[in-house]
Amino acid sequence: MREFALYSRKGRTDSRFTSLREAGRLDVVHECIVASLFLSHGIRRNVVFHILLSGPPMPPLHLKIDGATLRNVRTDQETWKVILKNVLSGKFHPGVSVDKISFEALLKAKADEASIYVLEEGGKDIFKVAIGENPFFVLGDHIGLPKKVEGYALRYGEKISLIKQPYLAASCINILNYLLDRKAAI
């Protein structure tokens, strides 16, 4: 299994929005969903994507999208606006779940079964790291990880870097999927 966790500082925690962008940049979350879970005409069944929404009105909220059970989806923003609005208002969508767990509690629960990595430009070069079984990658959104959250994640994980340039979160996810796919293909 392969997991990604995006910390969204401003992502809205209810369904009262008309555009993903204005809902605390849930459009960035959408891009990361596509990067983590979609191939061309297919879903990555071995990927789980977590989003930690920390925006108003009732943070924190943990959204989990499980490629193994995800159904009735397409890649476009409009489709995901509807799905996110639905699950944030308590409706069901296959493969998408919501709970009130905090990031700290999620990381603690994962620490036993997964290898946790925090993505940051200053981390150790990924080509010099032997990525473990069941990797769990922590990423910040366009604002970056709060220091407190990063500190917590580093109790359980290691700081790694793709390159010394600041990439968009969705780009990082695409690249991580690629590096792991190549590794698996050898």
Add this chain to the structure above:
Amino acid sequence: MREFALYSRKGRTDSRFTSLREAGRLDVVHECIVASLFLSHGIRRNVVFHILLSGPPMPPLHLKIDGATLRNVRTDQETWKVILKNVLSGKFHPGVSVDKISFEALLKAKADEASIYVLEEGGKDIFKVAIGENPFFVLGDHIGLPKKVEGYALRYGEKISLIKQPYLAASCINILNYLLDRKAAI
């Protein structure tokens, strides 16, 4: 310089649309624009992104986005809906231009100055190819390159592959940028 060219089979060639998705999947074009030209909080000044629009009502149309002169942009879909509608109705936006050149003519013009590569799962593994100066990468959209267009591109270029799985076009662009950035950083 680094160039990407996306062949969009259905991308609309006028500004009469209300959603990018319904304009022949211009939302896919938007994702590729972001992947090719944007870092976190920055623009890749060394990248040019070409889109060959082949949808109604008056194909072909060549849209060129030049990172060197691109201004007044953000990454979100709404921003790019406005920019694309503007340039498709003849208005000016810095760094974005439109002309009636065909894909064939564009490739022919590039063949002298650039190293042309056509991205396809069946191509030669990119790790076994010495990517030349000024690479120019040709990609299909979600439907894929028409055989005729591919044949034309291969007169001037080489078929290369990132991996044997079919990735989304925007994912391919993110990965290509990464591989070239790493090469440049060594």
